[in-house]
Amino acid sequence: METKVVDATGQEVPPGELGEMLVRGPNVMKGYFEMAEATTRTIVDGWLHTGDLMRKNADGHVYMVDRLKHMIICGGYNIYPKEIENVLHDHPAVLECAVVGVPDEDKGEIPKACIVLREGAHATEAEIKQFCRESLAAYKVPRVVKFLASLPKTATGKIRKGEL
Structure with missing residues (x-):
């Protein structure tokens, strides 16, 4: 091959x-x-x-x-959700996460983080954004953080990003 x-x-x-x-x-x-x-x-x-x-x-x-197909174009920058997800997975309160692009009038798309917290853990949107700022360029930091009880998945366990 x-x-x-x-x-x-x-x-x-x-x-x-x-x-x-x-x-x-x-x-x-x-x-x-x-x-x-x-x-x-x-x-x-x-x-x-x-x-x-x-x-x-x-x-x-x-x-x-x-x-x-997952790449986000935000204000002319290419953002790869996997890079943001890798940072979020390092946060002690995050059990699982997915990052998707959502429409934005000014930037075209902005990154949105969908997060499931570990049982008994607590985190705020501001804390998550600050955690990301420590490792990512400013344009890669999620503009929106949404906390969910679970992420939608296929029968094989893949996250259904289109539903986020």
Whole structure:
């Protein structure tokens, strides 16, 4: 199997840069069943566009950053929810969380953190934002924090971000 990490124009990115993972080979799907339009968008010149944002290091190792469809564009900045979620998971009161982009008139989208607290734990929106400010650039700090009893999940346990 062949892989490469490319920018929006399809050019391979240098080590350390973000790009989308593309794969091809005999074990990669040929297309979606009876979905020609989706196949055309996903497979270009024999390369399957995975939708995964990756970073390749100088040794050729590839690391997942996030999913392209989850990226938030806030005031011209690209924000990767996974980065914010990783910070939130370090907060002692946070059991689980998800970060999504929500519409904003001025910025286009802003990050919203949906948080489930550990049993018996307490945290405020201000505390969560301050915790994030200690590790993230200002534009990445969630503008909205919502506390929930649980996060909506699929039967396989994946968070349904579209419902947040």
